[in-house]
Structures are given as C-alpha cells and as structure tokens.
Amino acid sequence: MVGCRRSNRSRKGAFDLSVSFIIVIVIAVVLLTLGITWLRGIIGGITGLTDDLTQQASSKLQDTFQQTTQNFGIYPSRWEMTPGKNLKMSAGIKNNAADGNTHQYVVNVIPTAVSSDILRNKCAGSSDIETCTVSINYQGETLAQFMKSWVTLSMNGPFSVEATRTVFNYITVSVPSNAPLGTYMFGVMACKVDGTGMTQSQCIPTATTGVWGGGVQPLEILIKPS
Known part of the structure; x- marks a missing residue:
C-alpha cells in the first residue's frame, strides 16, 4: 500500500x-x-514612409540608354505623395563621350516653381519661390530654400563614370509634414565637370558649358492630403 x-x-x-x-x-x-x-x-x-523606385528606375533608364542616344535621364518625372513621406528615385548618366575617356559628372536638383494655389494661399502676394518667405513654418527660409532642403543625393559632388558605362545617382525627396498641399516643380541637371571648372552649384539651367544630356529634366511632386 x-x-x-x-x-x-x-x-x-x-x-x-x-x-x-x-x-x-x-x-x-x-x-x-x-x-x-x-x-x-x-x-x-x-x-x-518611403516609395523606393530605384530598382524600377535603373531598369527603365538602362533600357532608354540602350535603345536611344539619350545619355541622361530621371525616373520618375512625376510622383504623388502625402506630407511626411519620402520618394527615392534615380538620375542616370551614361558616359558616351566621343573621346572614350572616364569623366567626372555632377547632378543638381533645382527648385523651379510651385502651383499658383501655394503662392496665393501661403506667400502673401509673392510671385515666385525666390521671394516667398511668408505663412509657412520653415525658419525664415524662402520657399525655394525650403524645397531644396527636401532633396538629398547619394553622390553629392563629382563622381566618375567610365567610358560607355552608366552610373545612377539616387535622389531622395523627403516631404516635411508641414508642406502645403499642391504641386512642386524641380529641375534635375547633369554636368560634365572635368576640364570645365564647373561646380555642382553652377550646374543650373542658365549654364553655358558642361551641361550633359540636353539640359533640364523636369520633376513634378504633387503633394495631396493623407
């Protein structure tokens, strides 16, 4: 038991x-x-929070460069976003220079304009982005400076591209949460800087030397409600 x-x-x-x-x-x-x-x-x-289009951009731009004589392009050229979001896109440069040498290039992104509703509602009568400093909470910058602060480049300065090769410079556009709704226009440019003395800040629409790929590629960012 x-x-x-x-x-x-x-x-x-x-x-x-x-x-x-x-x-x-x-x-x-x-x-x-x-x-x-x-x-x-x-x-x-x-x-x-990020729309990453770099892989899609690389594929589309490579196809364009192979099928045409174009040697500079961006993708996308237009994108819709909401405040607080980011766009990661690409600018592609193909070095098809006639001399067959490696060259140095820069990419620059320049704010160019905004839709009329932004100027009317936020700029107190200012007629362009260079003079508008009113009614937007951004530390006293002009609207152009505010837009410029959205943009970062993966290669912010000269970079080398070997003959016949293509290099992609990734562009990130980070829209602040306080950005007014509307359309923002930028111009994306590439310049060949070796032998020209040109700097990135000089690679602008009024440049007369070193411009690569035919000039400005327009980029339109439409900011819509969340």
Missing part, C-alpha cells in the same frame, strides 16, 4: 510538472507571436 501511494504521488507530481511545462511553452509561443507581429508592424510602418 505504501509503495502504491508513493507511485501515485510520483505520477501526480510528474503530471503537474508536465502541465506546468506545457503552460510555459504556450505562454512563450504567444509572447513570441505577439513580438513578431509588433516588429512586422514597426518595419512595415517604416517601409511605408
């Missing part, structure tokens, strides 16, 4: 231990699942 009682107690203890172990495992699995779901949400939220 004593041996039987001990056996029953042993079985009961083993059963209790098994149940406890199963409960711990279930809780651990639930917590792990919740953690993974939370992490995916965080990553998804971060990814959702």
